[in-house]
Amino acid sequence: xxxxxxxxxxxxxxxxxxxxxxxxxxxxxxxxxxxxxxxxxxxxxxxxxxxxxxxxxxxxxxxxxxxxxxxxxxxxxxxxxxxxxxxxxxxxxxxxxxxxxxxxxxxxxxxxxxxxxxxxxxxxxxxxxxxxxxxxxxxxxxxxxxxxxxxxxxxxxxxxxxxxxxxxxxxxxxxxxxxxxxxxxxxxxxxxxxxxxxxxxxxxxxxxxxxxxxxxxxxxxxxxxxxxxxxxxxxx
Amino acid sequence: xxxxxxxxxxxxxxxxxxxxxxxxxxxxxxxxxxxxxxxxxxxxxxxxxxxxxxxxxxxxxxxxxxxxxxxxxxxxxxxxxxxxxxxxxxxxxxxxxxxxxxxxxxxxxxxxxxxxxxxxxxxxxxxxxxxxxxxxxxxxxxxxxxxxxxxxxxxxxxxxxxxxxxxxxxxxxxxxxxxxxxxxxxxxxxxxxxxxxxxxxxxxxxxxxxxxxxxxxxxxxxxxxxxxxxxxxxxxxxxxxxxxxxxxxxxxxxxxxxxxxxxxxxxxxxxxxxxxxxxxxxxxxxxxxxxxxxxxxxxxxxxxxxxxxxxxxxxxxxxxxxxxxxxxxxxxxxxxxxxxxxxxxxxxxxxxxxxxxxxxxxxxxxxxxxxxxxxxxxxxxxxxxxxxxxxxxxxxxxxxxxxxxxxxxxxxxxxxxxxxxxxxxxxxxxxxxxxxxxxxxxxxxxxxxxxxxxxxxxxxxxxxxxxxxxxxxxxxxxxxxxxxxxxxxxxxx
Numbered sequence: 001x002x003x004x005x006x007x008x009x010x011x012x013x014x015x016x017x018x019x020x021x022x023x024x025x026x027x028x029x030x031x032x033x034x035x036x037x038x039x040x041x042x043x044x045x046x047x048x049x050x051x052x053x054x055x056x057x058x059x060x061x062x063x064x065x066x067x068x069x070x071x072x073x074x075x076x077x078x079x080x081x082x083x084x085x086x087x088x089x090x091x092x093x094x095x096x097x098x099x100x101x102x103x104x105x106x107x108x109x110x111x112x113x114x115x116x117x118x119x120x121x122x123x124x125x126x127x128x129x130x131x132x133x134x135x136x137x138x139x140x141x142x143x144x145x146x147x148x149x150x151x152x153x154x155x156x157x158x159x160x161x162x163x164x165x166x167x168x169x170x171x172x173x174x175x176x177x178x179x180x181x182x183x184x185x186x187x188x189x190x191x192x193x194x195x196x197x198x199x200x201x202x203x204x205x206x207x208x209x210x211x212x213x214x215x216x217x218x219x220x221x222x223x224x225x226x227x228x229x230x231x232x233x234x235x236x
Numbered sequence: 237x238x239x240x241x242x243x244x245x246x247x248x249x250x251x252x253x254x255x256x257x258x259x260x261x262x263x264x265x266x267x268x269x270x271x272x273x274x275x276x277x278x279x280x281x282x283x284x285x286x287x288x289x290x291x292x293x294x295x296x297x298x299x300x301x302x303x304x305x306x307x308x309x310x311x312x313x314x315x316x317x318x319x320x321x322x323x324x325x326x327x328x329x330x331x332x333x334x335x336x337x338x339x340x341x342x343x344x345x346x347x348x349x350x351x352x353x354x355x356x357x358x359x360x361x362x363x364x365x366x367x368x369x370x371x372x373x374x375x376x377x378x379x380x381x382x383x384x385x386x387x388x389x390x391x392x393x394x395x396x397x398x399x400x401x402x403x404x405x406x407x408x409x410x411x412x413x414x415x416x417x418x419x420x421x422x423x424x425x426x427x428x429x430x431x432x433x434x435x436x437x438x439x440x441x442x443x444x445x446x447x448x449x450x451x452x453x454x455x456x457x458x459x460x461x462x463x464x465x466x467x468x469x470x471x472x473x474x475x476x477x478x479x480x481x482x483x484x485x486x487x488x489x490x491x492x493x494x495x496x497x498x499x500x501x502x503x504x505x506x507x508x509x510x511x512x513x514x515x516x517x518x519x520x521x522x523x524x525x526x527x528x529x530x531x532x533x534x535x536x537x538x539x540x541x542x543x544x545x546x547x548x549x550x551x552x553x554x555x556x557x558x559x560x561x562x563x564x565x566x567x568x569x570x571x572x573x574x575x576x577x578x579x580x581x582x583x584x585x586x587x588x589x590x591x592x593x594x595x596x597x598x599x600x601x602x603x604x605x606x607x608x609x610x611x612x613x614x615x616x617x618x619x620x621x622x623x624x625x626x627x628x629x630x631x632x633x634x635x636x637x638x639x640x641x642x643x644x645x646x647x648x649x650x651x652x653x654x655x656x657x658x659x660x661x662x663x664x665x666x667x668x669x670x671x672x673x674x675x676x677x678x679x680x681x682x683x684x685x686x687x688x689x690x691x692x693x694x695x696x697x698x699x700x701x702x703x704x705x706x707x708x709x710x711x712x713x714x715x716x717x718x719x720x721x722x723x724x725x726x727x728x729x
Contacts, residue, residue, distance in 0.1 A: 038522070049562040051522065071669075109635045112666045113582070120556065121582050121666070149609040155468045155677065157581060160633030161609045195560035 028219065031058035031227030035076070035215040044211060044235040046201035052076065053193040054215045056227065061219050064192050069217065071192045072106045075099055077214045078187040078196050080235075084210035087232045092214060097226045099216050101176040106190040108165060110173070116181060116188045123154045129181030138178065143170040198235055208236045288312050290546040291726060292533045296515050297325020297671065298344070299702035299715035300552030301507035302358075306723035308511060315544065316511065317535050319520035319553070323508045325671040326703070326711065329499025330587050333661050336623035339499045340587035342663035343674070344712050346371065348490040351481075354716035355503070362506045365497040370603070371615035372491045376650075377413070377605040383650050389413040399459035414489040417464055420451045421478040428479030432707050434684065439472045443684045447474035470681040477678075480708045497620060520670075523562045524549060524698070531697045548726050552702040552719070554580060554673040563698075571695055574687055577680075578704060580673035582666045586611065586630035586641045589659035593626055598651035602628055610636045610644035628657070634666025676709040692718060699726060 034055045044050060054074050055064050062068025077099060081087050092098055105111060113121040114128075132138045145153075147170055149161035162170075180186050187196060198211070214230045289312045293304045296318035304314040316323075328343040346369050347355050359366050377384050379398075388394050390413075395405040407419045427437040442450075447466040456464065466474060481488060496502045508515050516537065525532040531549040535542055551558060555578040567575065593616075595602045605613045614630040621627075632641050638660035649655060665672055679687045692705045701722040706714035 048566070049560075051560060051562060072667075109666070112634055112672075118559075118576070119579050121580070152465065152467065156465045157677070158609065158612075158633060160636055162635075193560075195562070 028221060028223055028225055029059035030225040031056055031061065031217050031219045033074075033215050033217050033227035033229045035213055035229045035231050037213075037231070037233075042233070043208075044198050044233050046198055046235060049195050049197050051193070051195040052213070054217075054229075055192070056217045058217070058219050058227070069192070070107075072109060072111065072190045073103065073217065074190060074192055075103050075106055075216045076189045076191075076194070077102075077212075077216070078189070079212045079214075080185040080199060080209060081212065082185075082202070082209045084208055084234050087210040087212050090212045091230050091232065092228060095226070097218065097224060098228075099214075100218075101172050102188050102190075103216065103218055104169065105173055105176070108162065108173075111188075111190040113159070116186075121157060122159055125177045125181035127154075127181075129178050133178050133182070139171050139174050142174045142177075143167060146170045146173070208234055210234045289548060289726060289729075291315075291548045291550060292317060292531065292544060292546045293550045293552055294521050294533070294558075295319075295325065295551070295553035295702065296323035296504075296508065296517070297552060297702065297715070298327050298504050298507075298712060299705070299719050300325075300550070301504050301511065301515070302354075302716050303550050303552060303701050303719035303723050304511055304514065305507045306720055307726065308514065310723065310727045312727070314511070314514055315546075316515045317519045317521055317533065318515065318517050319557075320670045321518050323515055323517065324501050324504040326665070326674055327500050327504050328663065328671075329501035330585075330661060330663055331499075333659060334587070334589050334627070335659075336621060336625050338589060338618050338621050338623065338625060338627050340585070340617045340627045340629050340661075341495065341500045342585045342587065343665070343671075344500045346493040346495050347712060348486055349492055349494060351484055351486040351490065351710075352713050352716070354720055355712060358503060358506075358716070359496075362503075364502055364506070366494040367497050367620060369493040369495040369617075371493060371617075372489065373603060374601045375603045375605060376601050378607040378648060383604070386413065399457060401455065401457040401460070403455065404457055404460050412489075412491070415487065416460060417478070417488055420454050420456060420464070421447075421475055422482075424450075424475050425479045425482040428476065428483060431480045431483045432689065434472060434476035434479075434688065439475060442471035442475070443473065444682050445471055446681060447471040450475075468681070469678045470684060473678050473681075473684055476684075477708065495617070499618075521553070521561055523564070525564045526697050528696065548697050548699060550699045550701055550722055550726070552715075553670075554702065555704055556580065556673060557670060567695060570686070570690060574691055577683075578687070578691075579677045580704070581675050581677055582634060582672050583674060584632050584634050584636060584641075584662050584664040584666065586614075586632060586638055587659075587661040587663070588614075588628040588630065588642065588645070588657045589661075590626050590628060591656040591658055592624060594653060594656045595651055597653045600651055606630075606645070606648050608644045608648050609633070611641045614645065634664045636662075638662040673703075675711045676704045676714075678709075692721070694722075694725065 036053050036055070038051045054076065056069045056074060057063045079090050081090065114123065114125055116125045118124050119127065132142060145159065146162055147165060147167065149159050151158040189196065211233050212230060213233070214228060217227045218224050219227070291307050291312055291314050293300045293314055293316045296316045300316050301323060304316045307314045326343040330340045330342040334340070349356065374386060377389065384394070390409050392405050392409050395408050400408065404416065404419065408416060427439070447469050448461060448464070450471050451461055451464055451466060478488065519535045519537050521533055521535045522541065523534040526549065530545050530547060532543060532545045533549055535544070555575050558575055566572065603615045611630050611632045614628050616626060617629045618627045630641060630645070641662065642657060642660040646655065665674060692700055694700065699722045701718040703711035703714050705718040708714060
């Protein structure tokens with residue numbers, strides 16, 4: 001294909017313009033996330049408490065050690081597999097942004113009052129999933145309760161309204177709760193430190209199982225970049 | 237996270253802390269000691285002093301400070317490990333951002349009389365000033381979008397209009413609005429003789445159904461049921477709760493309230509001052525090991541891992557925080573169940589500063605129950621501070637900005653003239669790292685026996701005190717009572 005001189009000039013001008021733009025545009029470096037466990041053994045023990053801490057360092061957002069990272073925007077996924085050879089399958093591989101919904105929930109302070117498996121001020125997401133999964137109009141009912149506030153369904157404690165959240169986002173959150181809340185092999189925490197309890201030792205002899213722990217932080221952009229650290233630990 | 241091999245071991249040998257106690261001249265114990273003995277080898281001290289124990293208290297909230305203070309007075313060596321950078325926990329007086337020396341209590345609100353016996357003893361002991369706190373006087377209540385004065389809520393015509401039955405109308409026209417519950421619970425309360433014993437009085441099976449069933453059985457109207465709630469609280473639990481107050485001679489929502497001049501934080505600050513360098517801030521506990529001989533607590537100080545051995549550990553940190561601390565050997569399952577399942581309330585305190593008592597211009601009270609989802613109620617604080625400015629406090633849910641709460645106030649405030657609020661601040665406890673929890677919530681229906689009385693019993697060398705560790709969940713009261721109970725128990729061992 002022949003390119004006319006005029007077209008070539010336009011292409012050159014445009015491309016130089018673009019490159020000029022990209023130089024002026026603030027570069028966004030990906031965050032570095034590091035998950036640390038206090039246990040130094042290679043294996044976790046059944047039915048034991050595992051304290052963890054997460055550090056985040058981002059060239060633009062700052063460092064968690066200086067309190068520059070908002071702790072409720074840091075997520076830990078805890079996944080158990082009974083067959084440890086399956087663990088690899090759950091290690092996130094590419095750079096695609098994952099866990100968008102629970103990260104958004106962290107930002108919206110959902111986890112301040114609701115644990116995934118633990119009742120805090122409001123019911124746990126496990127309790128919510130168990131009660132409502134499969135109920136008719138459940139997405140509408142629950143998203144309306146999130147947006148308008150609610151009381152009396154679990155206790156007399158009032159859930160505050162969240163008028164700032166968009167309906168579609170809340171429906172996604174509700175779907176996520178119903179899908180993951182009562183999965184016995186999944187748990188999530190927000191925050192830079194905490195602890196989780198490993199499962200009871202199974203009665204049936206098994207290969208031992210494994211925990212896949214993934215700490216995630218999405219930076220503040222402008223193009224969101226995700227930092228992740230996954231640790232796989234056998235349990236015996 | 238720490239490398240366990242690099243932990244410096246700070247063993248507080250009995251001899252060392254006895255020596256410290258004597259040298260520091262800790263009041264109670266030093267009084268009993270012959271001054272000459274201070275020069276003798278500590279192994280030859282009289283048995284009374286040799287019985288001095290070393291205790292680590294977890295948490296410098298009101299419960300932890302009170303317990304440590306009592307133990308110190310009895311001649312024991314204490315160290316209080318506090319995770320956060322301040323002591324006082326959920327007792328917190330807001331001053332920053334306010335003018336003219338004004339303040340507002342951002343956490344603990346008030347005490348009652350009768351009730352709060354231990355608290356009143358400390359007021360006397362430390363010569364503190366308790367001021368009347370008329371935040372429930374002439375309370376105006378917003379019901380279904382309309383404000384009602386106390387007088388209106390005694391008016392039979394209005395009560396009938398709400399839909400109360402005849403018996404309820406008669407009761408409410410003779411008794412305060414907040415006491416409606418007593419109409420239904422009072423007949424059952426005389427069976428409680430020991431406030432620490434809810435079982436065996438004839439209601440054991442009533443833990444299996446909600447108190448609302450009792451209201452219904454006894455003829456409560458639909459309107460009364462709406463106001464009373466109680467569908468999620470066990471009948472036994474609610475009757476026991478009301479029974480405790482009945483035994484103490486305290487009404488369900490006492491109108492005679494008091495607070496400390498200068499802010500309620502004055503009491504924890506006074507304890508902390510008495511304890512001096514025994515209160516270690518920014519020292520979060522990371523693990524607890526215990527045996528029949530001693531307790532070893534790991535913690536960090538300036539981020540460095542440390543370890544300390546003692547005779548006892550008193551847990552005055554809220555159980556949701558204890559959940560994250562490994563205990564070796566593990567607590568037995570029934571005890572772990574309590575740690576894992578105890579639930580607390582949490583909320584936000586709003587502090588508004590206004591340039592005048594603007595409500596007086598409309599002939600209104602500022603004691604208002606607003607029934608707004610972003611702001612539940614407001615009242616005045618710090619009225620003794622000499623200034624034309626005033627503090628209006630409010631309570632609402634976490635996650636609501638102070639400006640949104642102010643907008644909620646303006647949305648429902650019934651006055652015709654504009655308010656003069658010039659500052660809006662908030663203390664959002666739900667976002668706090670360590671002192672998030674306020675008061676313990678009722679145990680789930682059918683589970684009282686799983687929590688009580690084990691909740692307040694020691695486990696080996698680990699004792700439990702604080703807002704969660706007593707029969708009634710009124711935080712300040714529970715803190716001071718449980719702290720004294722544990723201090724006495726350890727002293728007598």
